Amino acid sequence: MAIPKSEEKAFKERFEEYTQTLDCVHCGLCIPDCPTQGITGRESDSPRGRIYLMRGYAEESIPFTPESLKHLDQCIVCRNCETVCPSGIQMGEMMETFRHEMNRTLPHKGWKHHFMKLMLNHVVPSRAKIAFLLDLLYYYDRFKLRKILVGVGSKFSKKLKKMDRLFPPIPKPSERRLATSASIPQGLYPSTQGKARMKVGLFLGCITSELFVETHRSTIRMLNRSGCDVYVPDSQTCCGALHRHGGFIDEAHRLYEGNVSAFEESGVDVIIVNAAGCGAALKEPPSSLPDGLGRPVRDICEFLEEIGIPEPDQKISRKVAYDQPCHLVHGQKVPASAVLSLLEQVPGLEIVPLRNSERCCGSGGIYNLLHPEMAEPILDEKVEDILDSGADTIVTGNPGCWMQIRSGLLDKDIEVLHPVDLLDQAYGA
Numbered sequence: 001m002a003i004p005k006s007e008e009k010a011f012k013e014r015f016e017e018y019t020q021t022l023d024c025v026h027c028g029l030c031i032p033d034c035p036t037q038g039i040t041g042r043e044s045d046s047p048r049g050r051i052y053l054m055r056g057y058a059e060e061s062i063p064f065t066p067e068s069l070k071h072l073d074q075c076i077v078c079r080n081c082e083t084v085c086p087s088g089i090q091m092g093e094m095m096e097t098f099r100h101e102m103n104r105t106l107p108h109k110g111w112k113h114h115f116m117k118l119m120l121n122h123v124v125p126s127r128a129k130i131a132f133l134l135d136l137l138y139y140y141d142r143f144k145l146r147k148i149l150v151g152v153g154s155k156f157s158k159k160l161k162k163m164d165r166l167f168p169p170i171p172k173p174s175e176r177r178l179a180t181s182a183s184i185p186q187g188l189y190p191s192t193q194g195k196a197r198m199k200v201g202l203f204l205g206c207i208t209s210e211l212f213v214e215t216h217r218s219t220i221r222m223l224n225r226s227g228c229d230v231y232v233p234d235s236q237t238c239c240g241a242l243h244r245h246g247g248f249i250d251e252a253h254r255l256y257e258g259n260v261s262a263f264e265e266s267g268v269d270v271i272i273v274n275a276a277g278c279g280a281a282l283k284e285p286p287s288s289l290p291d292g293l294g295r296p297v298r299d300i301c302e303f304l305e306e307i308g309i310p311e312p313d314q315k316i317s318r319k320v321a322y323d324q325p326c327h328l329v330h331g332q333k334v335p336a337s338a339v340l341s342l343l344e345q346v347p348g349l350e351i352v353p354l355r356n357s358e359r360c361c362g363s364g365g366i367y368n369l370l371h372p373e374m375a376e377p378i379l380d381e382k383v384e385d386i387l388d389s390g391a392d393t394i395v396t397g398n399p400g401c402w403m404q405i406r407s408g409l410l411d412k413d414i415e416v417l418h419p420v421d422l423l424d425q426a427y428g429a
């Protein structure tokens with residue numbers, strides 16, 4: 001039944017994406033692909049149930065309780081439902097707007113909300129503050145404080161030990177600073193193939209700018225040996241993906257604008273991103289910036305597959321399976337073939353299939369920290385699929401997925417790598 005225009009306007013005032021909720025035809029095709037519904041078995045933890053709740057909130061047709069909010073909060077925003085839905089629902093957009101609405105209107109938000117707001121708005125956008133925090137964590141680890149605190153703390157809270165497994169070893173401060181345009185001549189890492197065929201910009205990210213610097217180095221080397229000059233602007237900032245997940249839309253827009261300025265004068269042809277979550281956020285600009293970053297944004301594997309790589313000269317004897325990050329396959333719509341066709345060029349690599357490789361691992365930005373009771377069983381399913389694949393190496397192109405999957409495999413003899421790190425090894429790096 002059509003909604004009278006006057007009523008629709010009122011509903012949209014309560015929830016801006018209200019009209020999108022009407023696209024759901026309740027077919028239920030999305031239900032088997034929703035990881036949270038798979039865990040609780042409840043309709044309200046499925047895409048269809050969540051759309052019904054958001055619509056009910058806008059229409060004020062169902063009593064909106066903390067329990068309803070919990071089901072919406074439990075959405076990982078993995079966007080698997082977007083891939084399978086025949087009506088083209090946009091769960092990512094709906095969920096971001098809904099959470100923004102809740103942040104704006106809910107009177108009591110709890111300590112998690114305030115802590116997240118503090119970290120997201122005052123720490124994450126600053127690479128200098130992240131570097132300082134990681135320096136502290138490095139020394140905390142180095143002087144065995146981590147071992148002592150986790151040992152004592154886990155007697156009181158089992159969660160602490162599980163959370164600790166998520167954090168990888170932190171490299172020395174001197175080893176995790178990538179030289180940027182402020183510190184390298186002309187701000188360029190030049191092509192190693194003579195005259196460059198293209199100048200590309202590298203997006204560093206927030207935590208990834210320090211914690212995954214080896215992957216940035218592999219990315220630069222792969223781009224250089226594929227004939228690209230790589231420019232790394234120093235003034236770039238966080239992509240805002242975590243802010244959008246949490247409904248902090250205004251701050252996400254400000255960060256996006258900061259990145260527009262950082263890349264504006266660079267003269268690069270393409271912006272390269274090696275973290276799937278950041279790539280999805282940068283490819284989908286806020287509506288106030290319809291031109292986005294002013295040049296195309298590409299995932300590193302998507303780009304290398306497009307331009308072609310030189311023939312690898314090193315044999316790598318590994319049995320590899322590829323786990324697809326949700327924000328690469330469902331967010332950016334980059335198929336597994338883009339990554340696999342690169343890996344297939346490496347001599348000696350045996351590529352084995354991974355069951356449910358397009359299904360979420362439970363990472364979801366910081367979802368695994370906020371909802372460990374949901375993220376853990378989702379990770380257990382992923383680990384079971386990995387073990388059944390027989391692989392000794394898992395590749396995945398998103399730092400959050402890397403940390404989550406690695407934490408599930410810590411006591412197994414299986415390495416987790418970014419695809420570009422594995423590719424880089426095929427040239428002797």
Ligand code: SF4
Pocket residue numbers: 023024025026027028029030031047048051081084085086087088089
């Ligand atoms: S697949 Fe799409 S239309 Fe069908 S129930 Fe799920 S969200 Fe609604």
Ligand code: SF4
Pocket residue numbers: 033034035036037045046047050074075076077078079080081082091092
């Ligand atoms: S985004 Fe993921 S967790 Fe959320 S409803 Fe869709 S499939 Fe389920």
